[in-house]
Amino acid sequence: MNCKQAKTQLALLIGNDLEPCALQEVRNHLAECVGCRQHLKQLSSALEVLQSPPRSWNPEHESVWPKLSARLASPTADQKPHRLSGWAPSLAVAAACLGMFWVVSSQWSSDRAPLSGGIELQAQPIGQPPSFDRGSLPNPNGFESRRRRSPHEPSATDPSSGKSDIMRFRGSSAIPVVPVAEPSH
Amino acid sequence: MSDPELYTSSPQQEGAALSDARLVEEARRGNRDAFGVLVQRYERRLVRVLLRFVSDLELAKDLAQETFLRAYVRFDQYDPARRFGPWLFRIGVNLTFDHLRRKRRRGKWSVFTDYWNSGSTDPEVADPRVELDTRQEVELVLKQVPEKYRTVLVLRDMENFSTSEIAAILNRKEATIRWRLAEARNMFQRLWVKRQGMAPSTDEKVAP
Numbered sequence: 001m002n003c004k005q006a007k008t009q010l011a012l013l014i015g016n017d018l019e020p021c022a023l024q025e026v027r028n029h030l031a032e033c034v035g036c037r038q039h040l041k042q043l044s045s046a047l048e049v050l051q052s053p054p055r056s057w058n059p060e061h062e063s064v065w066p067k068l069s070a071r072l073a074s075p076t077a078d079q080k081p082h083r084l085s086g087w088a089p090s091l092a093v094a095a096a097c098l099g100m101f102w103v104v105s106s107q108w109s110s111d112r113a114p115l116s117g118g119i120e121l122q123a124q125p126i127g128q129p130p131s132f133d134r135g136s137l138p139n140p141n142g143f144e145s146r147r148r149r150s151p152h153e154p155s156a157t158d159p160s161s162g163k164s165d166i167m168r169f170r171g172s173s174a175i176p177v178v179p180v181a182e183p184s185h
Numbered sequence: 186m187s188d189p190e191l192y193t194s195s196p197q198q199e200g201a202a203l204s205d206a207r208l209v210e211e212a213r214r215g216n217r218d219a220f221g222v223l224v225q226r227y228e229r230r231l232v233r234v235l236l237r238f239v240s241d242l243e244l245a246k247d248l249a250q251e252t253f254l255r256a257y258v259r260f261d262q263y264d265p266a267r268r269f270g271p272w273l274f275r276i277g278v279n280l281t282f283d284h285l286r287r288k289r290r291r292g293k294w295s296v297f298t299d300y301w302n303s304g305s306t307d308p309e310v311a312d313p314r315v316e317l318d319t320r321q322e323v324e325l326v327l328k329q330v331p332e333k334y335r336t337v338l339v340l341r342d343m344e345n346f347s348t349s350e351i352a353a354i355l356n357r358k359e360a361t362i363r364w365r366l367a368e369a370r371n372m373f374q375r376l377w378v379k380r381q382g383m384a385p386s387t388d389e390k391v392a393p
Contacts, residue, residue, distance in 0.1 A: 011367035011374075015341065017348060039374075046374040050342045052319050064232075064250045065224045071254060072217055 001029045006036045014043050205269040213260045224253050227270070230344070231277050237339045238281045240324060248284060252277035271353035274346075278336070278354060326376045334369035341366055 001009070009026045012018040018026065030037055203222065211219030228249055235245040235252075255276050256263075263272055327335055340346045340354065348366065352359040 007371060008364075008367045011370035012363060014370070015366070017341075017363060017366060042378060043370060043374050046377045047342060047370065049319060049323055049377065050338070050373060052323060062246065063225060064228050064246055064253065065221055068224060068250050068253055069217065069221060071250075072220075072257065 001025055003029075003033060003036055006030070006033065007039055010036060010040050011043055014040070014047050206265060209260070209263065209265065209269050212257070213263075220253075220257060223269070227273055228253070231274065234274065234340070234344050235277055235281050237343055238278075238285065238336075244284075248281050249277065252280055255280070267353070271350050275354045275356065282332070322380065326373065326380055329376050330369060330372050334365050334372060337362055337365045338369040338373060342370070 006026060006029045009018060009022055010030075013023070013026060030040065203219075205223070205226075208219045208223045208226075212223060231252060232242075232245050232249045235248050236242060239245050239248065252273065256273055259276075263269070327338070330338065336355065337351055340351045341348065346354070348359050348362045352362045355362065
């Protein structure tokens with residue numbers, strides 16, 4: 001037996017966990033090894049510290065049974081938790097997201113209906129490009145045309161100037177035009 | 186090496202005369218009084234064991250309560266040919282380890298809770314170790330021992346379970362438990378000597 005093997009056996013010896021058949025071999029090694037005798041002493045001291053009494057707790061005054069019996073008395077206590085019960089919050093959130101998606105998408109498609117509904121493709125013989133009535137095309141400025149406009153609201157395109165609101169805005173406010181005084185002669 | 190009396194409380198306690206097997210059988214049939222006797226028989230030791238791992242009495246009691254509840258719900262999985270004690274403690278130890286793993290995953294939060302739960306942080310105290318008693322010193326050193334070794338060390342040397350009982354609790358072979366126990370004792374000895382700054386003495390002690 002070498003010292004490495006002896007240290008394993010010594011660690012079992014101090015707690016009376018060593019197999020009886022290994023005891024004599026360990027004793028023989030200890031008789032001739034100073035280092036292992038020293039190790040045995042340190043192991044014994046460490047074990048003594050480890051076996052110090054635990055903190056006190058008095059179950060007579062703090063028994064878990066009253067709370068436990070109350071839980072057992074509840075109708076769901078002795079039922080096993082359902083396999084999917086842990087997923088319930090996630091499933092609920094997913095269902096809510098799907099519901100919101102359905103509501104939003106249905107509303108969006110109803111908003112788009114006049115745009116797509118205005119185009120009616122005519123059945124054409126094969127080989128000819130499809131033609132459609134130009135009058136059925138939606139207004140290219142669709143969003144503006146579909147928006148309910150008050151009679152006093154100016155249109156996006158000013159017929160007098162021929163410029164759009166945006167162009168006028170850019171021309172008047174974003175880059176203010178400063179009148180340049182002509183040099184006096 | 187196994188000591189069945191370790192699982193039982195004092196003889197004066199109600200129902201101590203009934204065997205575990207009889208009480209378990211009654212509890213499986215829905216007799217809550219029988220289960221109550223089992224709870225009162227094992228709770229002291231269960232809480233004490235769990236307290237070795239979580240260092241918080243209220244948490245240990247909550248985990249013990251959860252352990253008993255789980256045992257009650259899973260009585261159909263219990264093999265009556267085996268002893269009730271190791272089966273119960275296996276549930277308790279597994280629950281506690283699950284809790285500790287979850288806590289480790291929430292590491293950044295436990296840093297704050299550990300701070301508030303820790304002892305004196307008074308900067309006036311030059312060496313905090315002065316304020317610690319032996320039990321706290323042991324807990325600090327034990328935390329440095331890897332979990333699978335620490336568990337065996339706690340159950341054997343601090344709670345006096347036999348190696349065969351530990352094998353049943355941890356669902357391992359007894360030879361594995363013995364090997365881990367030897368490793369754990371050597372680890373603890375090295376760490377303890379290091380913490381205490383103990384210089385190796387020259388006097389010898391004759392082997393028993």
